[in-house]
Amino acid sequence: MGDRTEDETESARVARVLREQIVDGIRTPGSRLVERDLAAELGISRVPVREALRALAGEGLAVPRRNTWMTVRTFTDRDIDELNEVRIALEPLAVRRAAERRDPDALRRMKQCLDTQGRATARRDATTARRAAADFHEAMTEASGNSLLAEMSSSLAGRMRWLLGQYDDLEPVYDEHRELYLAIEAGDASAAAALARRHLRAATTRARKPTRLRT
Amino acid sequence: MGDRTEDETESARVARVLREQIVDGIRTPGSRLVERDLAAELGISRVPVREALRALAGEGLAVPRRNTWMTVRTFTDRDIDELNEVRIALEPLAVRRAAERRDPDALRRMKQCLDTQGRATARRDATTARRAAADFHEAMTEASGNSLLAEMSSSLAGRMRWLLGQYDDLEPVYDEHRELYLAIEAGDASAAAALARRHLRAATTRARKPTRLRT
DNA sequence: GCCTGAGATTTGGTATACCATTTTTCCGCA
DNA sequence: TGCGGAAAAATGGTATACCAAATCTCAGGC
Numbered sequence: 001m002g003d004r005t006e007d008e009t010e011s012a013r014v015a016r017v018l019r020e021q022i023v024d025g026i027r028t029p030g031s032r033l034v035e036r037d038l039a040a041e042l043g044i045s046r047v048p049v050r051e052a053l054r055a056l057a058g059e060g061l062a063v064p065r066r067n068t069w070m071t072v073r074t075f076t077d078r079d080i081d082e083l084n085e086v087r088i089a090l091e092p093l094a095v096r097r098a099a100e101r102r103d104p105d106a107l108r109r110m111k112q113c114l115d116t117q118g119r120a121t122a123r124r125d126a127t128t129a130r131r132a133a134a135d136f137h138e139a140m141t142e143a144s145g146n147s148l149l150a151e152m153s154s155s156l157a158g159r160m161r162w163l164l165g166q167y168d169d170l171e172p173v174y175d176e177h178r179e180l181y182l183a184i185e186a187g188d189a190s191a192a193a194a195l196a197r198r199h200l201r202a203a204t205t206r207a208r209k210p211t212r213l214r215t
Numbered sequence: 216m217g218d219r220t221e222d223e224t225e226s227a228r229v230a231r232v233l234r235e236q237i238v239d240g241i242r243t244p245g246s247r248l249v250e251r252d253l254a255a256e257l258g259i260s261r262v263p264v265r266e267a268l269r270a271l272a273g274e275g276l277a278v279p280r281r282n283t284w285m286t287v288r289t290f291t292d293r294d295i296d297e298l299n300e301v302r303i304a305l306e307p308l309a310v311r312r313a314a315e316r317r318d319p320d321a322l323r324r325m326k327q328c329l330d331t332q333g334r335a336t337a338r339r340d341a342t343t344a345r346r347a348a349a350d351f352h353e354a355m356t357e358a359s360g361n362s363l364l365a366e367m368s369s370s371l372a373g374r375m376r377w378l379l380g381q382y383d384d385l386e387p388v389y390d391e392h393r394e395l396y397l398a399i400e401a402g403d404a405s406a407a408a409a410l411a412r413r414h415l416r417a418a419t420t421r422a423r424k425p426t427r428l429r430t
Numbered sequence: 431g432c433c434t435g436a437g438a439t440t441t442g443g444t445a446t447a448c449c450a451t452t453t454t455t456c457c458g459c460a
Numbered sequence: 461t462g463c464g465g466a467a468a469a470a471t472g473g474t475a476t477a478c479c480a481a482a483t484c485t486c487a488g489g490c
Contacts, residue, residue: 010443010444034471035471036472045445045446046472047262047444047445047446051269054269058273060363066451067450067471068471069472079363082364085308085361085363086361086363086364089304089364090301090304090305146301148275148297149297149301152301152367155370224472226473249440250441250442251441259474261475261476262473262475263473265442266473280482281442281481282441282442282481283440283483284440284442431490432490433488434489435486435487436485436487436488437484437487438484438485438486439482439484440481440484441480441481441482442479443481444478444480445478445479446475446477446478447474448474448475449472449475451470451473452469452471453468453470454467454468454469455467456466457466457467458464458465459462459464460462460463460464
């Protein structure tokens with residue numbers, strides 16, 4: 001999918017491909033990300049690969065070392081806790097602002113993501129459901145009207161998509177997103193913020209279970 | 216200063232130099248950042264300059280356009296409000312955690328920055344005072360023990376340094392930092408969080424005054 | 431005088447090449 | 461057999477070169 005000649009730079013394309021592979025677990029945590037090898041693999045030169053790797057490092061999906069190869073990040077329980085702690089600081093604010101604004105375009109985008117997520121969840125299409133869930137979060141932070149807040153959340157998107165990939169039961173995620181959307185659409189800022197906090201606390205426990213099991 | 220042969224990559228050095236020039240206003244908002252020109256100016260090739268510019272764009276100090284030059288970011292009142300809104304979400308959390316941990320090393324680093332800031336403020340050395348104030352914030356978020364939180368704050372550091380450069384009276388900033396430090400050192404998490412919120416509200420009004428005056 | 435648009439110029443995107451540093455390999459020795 | 465350590469290989473950092481796209485300039489027409 002998406003191999004068309006978009007007017008996307010090679011660098012952006014490579015970043016997208018690698019990000020996908022990392023969050024989907026195709027690139028296993030700890031494995032090397034060697035500029036030359038990736039360039040050869042993708043049939044391009046090192047320069048765009050290099051830029052893509054820097055971008056992934058910025059998103060916390062790749063770990064750079066001095067003068068040596070990067071590796072795919074290994075997420076720990078502590079990383080998950082830190083991520084959720086930051087999200088609990090940012091997302092209730094985002095949904096509160098979104099509920100205050102009720103921007104029609106933003107609401108429409110959220111609704112679209114939500115419906116896609118709902119359909120994908122119903123037919124057990126985990127990949128699509130996860131992607132739609134991530135898109136919903138992005139649309140939500142954009143609906144806040146605070147572009148910096150949206151930018152910060154977007155820099156967490158990779159980590160969040162990885163996190164979503166860790167658990168299989170995606171129904172509760174859809175249900176909670178739906179409640180969240182309804183509260184925002186209704187303009188109930190306090191309720192929306194409360195739901196966001198609850199959603200995040202639930203996400204913490206959901207994520208920890210499978211991680212703990214394979215210890 | 217700092218022209219020694221550190222084992223810093225050219226790319227990092229260029230980023231540091233440009234960041235300094237931007238927050239100090241030597242590169243005026245809206246002015247072009249042309250890879251070739253900067254490379255010639257610094258006597259190096261385009262590659263490290265390119266990487267530095269990407270980094271600055273990530274920090275929100277440079278604005279990239281499609282297939283064209285970047286420009287130095289022009290900050291608006293709205294940008295300031297958005298920045299402070301995000302800081303109000305993140306920093307009280309950081310100081311709360313810092314007060315709960317009271318890590319001796321972290322406290323020592325904070326104290327050191329604070330003292331430097333105090334001395335520089337007393338002798339009206341605005342440049343040093345601003346840098347020390349920024350370092351204090353960084354030490355504070357690191358003291359939280361949440362590395363992601365520290366990373367997020369660090370990505371805001373450039374914008375914050377720009378913001379600090381906008382106002383001249385640095386004494387209140389020092390006073391508030393000192394109170395903040397004392398609360399954290401005393402382990403009073405709630406007081407520390409409250410002080411952080413107050414500090415940020417004060418920062419908003421301080422920053423807006425000079426911006427408004429030159430409208 | 432002002433718009434238009436085609437050619438010249440500027441500029442970022444990518445490819446290739448070389449170098450310094452780090453990592454790996456593997457031989458000789460205890 | 462295990463352990464330095466030096467040579468070899470791997471790898472990121474930087475420089476240079478070329479290309480396509482965007483921007484700028486300016487002559488020509490209204």
